[in-house]
Amino acid sequence: MGELGDGGMSRRVFFERLASVGGLGLAIAGMEALGFGFASAMAEPPKLTGGSKQTKVVILGAGHAGMTSAYELEKAGYQVTVLEPRDIVGGRCQAARKGVKQTDLLGNTQVCDFDEGLYINLGPWRIPYWHRSTLHYTKLFNVPLESFVNDNDASYVFMEKAKGPLAGKPVRKGQIAADVRGYTAEIVAKAASKGNLDAAISAEDKEKFIAYLVTEGRLSSKDLRYTGTDGRGFDVLPGAGTDPGPGKPSTPFSLHDVLDSGAWQVLSSVAEYDQQRTMLQPVGGMDQIAMGFGRAAGHLVRFGTTVKKVEQSPTGVTVSYVDKAGAPGTISADYCICTIPISVAKNIDMQLAPATKTAMTKVSYAPVNKIGLQMKRRFWEEDHWIYGGHIYTDDPAISTISLPSTGWQSQKGVLLGYYSFGAPAVRLSALKPAERAAYAVSVGQKVFPQYAECFETAFSKSWHLDEHNLGAWAEWSDESRATAYPVLCQPDGRIYFAGEHLSYLGGWQAGAIESAWQQIGKLHARVHQA
Amino acid sequence: MNRKLLAAAPLAVLGAALAIAGTAAAAPAKMVLAPGTTPEAAARSPISAGAIVSPGSTIFFVSGIPGAATAGNTEAQTIDSLTKLKAVLESNGFKLSDVANAKVFLVADPATGKMDFAGMNKAFMTFFGTAENPVKPSRITVQIAALAGPGSLVEIELTAVK
Numbered sequence: 001m002g003e004l005g006d007g008g009m010s011r012r013v014f015f016e017r018l019a020s021v022g023g024l025g026l027a028i029a030g031m032e033a034l035g036f037g038f039a040s041a042m043a044e045p046p047k048l049t050g051g052s053k054q055t056k057v058v059i060l061g062a063g064h065a066g067m068t069s070a071y072e073l074e075k076a077g078y079q080v081t082v083l084e085p086r087d088i089v090g091g092r093c094q095a096a097r098k099g100v101k102q103t104d105l106l107g108n109t110q111v112c113d114f115d116e117g118l119y120i121n122l123g124p125w126r127i128p129y130w131h132r133s134t135l136h137y138t139k140l141f142n143v144p145l146e147s148f149v150n151d152n153d154a155s156y157v158f159m160e161k162a163k164g165p166l167a168g169k170p171v172r173k174g175q176i177a178a179d180v181r182g183y184t185a186e187i188v189a190k191a192a193s194k195g196n197l198d199a200a201i202s203a204e205d206k207e208k209f210i211a212y213l214v215t216e217g218r219l220s221s222k223d224l225r226y227t228g229t230d231g232r233g234f235d236v237l238p239g240a241g242t243d244p245g246p247g248k249p250s251t252p253f254s255l256h257d258v259l260d261s262g263a264w265q266v267l268s269s270v271a272e273y274d275q276q277r278t279m280l281q282p283v284g285g286m287d288q289i290a291m292g293f294g295r296a297a298g299h300l301v302r303f304g305t306t307v308k309k310v311e312q313s314p315t316g317v318t319v320s321y322v323d324k325a326g327a328p329g330t331i332s333a334d335y336c337i338c339t340i341p342i343s344v345a346k347n348i349d350m351q352l353a354p355a356t357k358t359a360m361t362k363v364s365y366a367p368v369n370k371i372g373l374q375m376k377r378r379f380w381e382e383d384h385w386i387y388g389g390h391i392y393t394d395d396p397a398i399s400t401i402s403l404p405s406t407g408w409q410s411q412k413g414v415l416l417g418y419y420s421f422g423a424p425a426v427r428l429s430a431l432k433p434a435e436r437a438a439y440a441v442s443v444g445q446k447v448f449p450q451y452a453e454c455f456e457t458a459f460s461k462s463w464h465l466d467e468h469n470l471g472a473w474a475e476w477s478d479e480s481r482a483t484a485y486p487v488l489c490q491p492d493g494r495i496y497f498a499g500e501h502l503s504y505l506g507g508w509q510a511g512a513i514e515s516a517w518q519q520i521g522k523l524h525a526r527v528h529q530a
Numbered sequence: 531m532n533r534k535l536l537a538a539a540p541l542a543v544l545g546a547a548l549a550i551a552g553t554a555a556a557a558p559a560k561m562v563l564a565p566g567t568t569p570e571a572a573a574r575s576p577i578s579a580g581a582i583v584s585p586g587s588t589i590f591f592v593s594g595i596p597g598a599a600t601a602g603n604t605e606a607q608t609i610d611s612l613t614k615l616k617a618v619l620e621s622n623g624f625k626l627s628d629v630a631n632a633k634v635f636l637v638a639d640p641a642t643g644k645m646d647f648a649g650m651n652k653a654f655m656t657f658f659g660t661a662e663n664p665v666k667p668s669r670i671t672v673q674i675a676a677l678a679g680p681g682s683l684v685e686i687e688l689t690a691v692k
Binding site: 170172175237248445 | 564565566567568569570571573661664
């Protein structure tokens, strides 16, 4: 322990002086200079060098934040124990496959009856290319990846609450995109060409601007008109010989009908940064990542263990729990990392400062529904020519229907029958699983006439009805981000918090992993300061 | 047994086998689309490109029924005609989804001097290619000089197969 008065400035005092002079940023820079960098780089875990000084850490929760912490700390020489109420690692990183049994808070028990080899990801289901932390572990644990189709112009948009001839009819997204962009480009190009936009665009830029619009809108360069384009599809496909020969191009919708349809609401120039046209998913289910953590650090986990109380003193922590057999027990350690979702943690008896407890009350968690529907035939591929991607609906209880990005052209497939949020999700989840499935099938039937006939079996998940989550992810308001979030990002005595809720990547695996990296980096620096 | 009898016996067996193979089960007509028709074009269309009848099916030719002049415009008269045709089908043990072919005869709408093809189609699509009856028959639509009943703008003839 470096103490004041030992002749030299202790490292702790040095950092405290840095912080008071230059704020936290300077203190972090100072730590990095000394080799104790926080995980400000988001691609790799912090380098926890110099040993653990025999430090014991108890980690609450075996989701990604807990398992990341456990795996990295154990590698650095720490004595680690993870307490987890479920019988598996992974937390929200779950898939339903044959035999998976779950009971929700309403008492609905489901046993998944999908065919061998088929599954549905119940929690995370796609990985952005820039989530380097998630991809760090897929590579490390040898989890093979494949493409996830996140944007398919052949997919349908189905707007019932719309007007005009396209309302209530499945329409190919690419046709809406071609037409609305074509007509828009035509209107703007003609206006620019006539000189109506001279106040908005310089003479130097005008020609290039019109050239851009011709390319973007597929306009005729002669008269700047949009009259359709083969990219919007055909009524009869071109082929060999004279029949079908050139085929028959499709006819554009009118701008009025497209605007009336509301289908343009699913279009934008680029999506949000965490959505790309193609993303990544593990082969065989997102829980392959959880299984990777399980192989690497599962030996540190006590399953079936429910935390009842967390106490702390200036010298350590004590966690009281009930084990698999129902017997009470305690475990003591130097530090605790609590990765339990705040929705659940705030109801656990934890010895925390009033400010911490107040902060925990400021987080709400999102109600979210998913349902996997096994279909006996992949009619979306065979009859509708859609290979992966999302069907957009304006039924808020459904939101999107998503098609599997795997097993192309195989006999059966499991599709995501809904992915919905908020009050509509809560209302639907109040129904029994069989009724939830019936509703999902009734909506899908309106888009795909083969839906009901091909439906075999379902498995539904409502995250707000999972006793270990009480919601799919944390939701912060501007106010709670400003006041409560920074409180929970700092340790309360010897208790650290980590999880997707303590990141700006809420609901993403990377949020959980990077939050854990930051917290263990801080913990390790503190162990070496003392 | 002389050679003639020996030769005849296998042929008789073969003939019997052919007779058995030729007996097919009764079935509704098989609707076909033009090759290369895209699903979205098929979904938009009120009709199929053709209907193939398999051996052993029962065919019901329903005489044409005009729309009543009192029903109103072409669209309303089409609904009137198809409603009556549906009743005839059902009282003879057939359903709308058994309809393999429709012949539609339109008279020029006096208001425009042209047949109201769109109005007829709008009504037609509430009977065929719906959630209740997903089948779309093959069809021809022609404009003619007149129908027998004064004021009738449409007459439809259906052929059902099961």
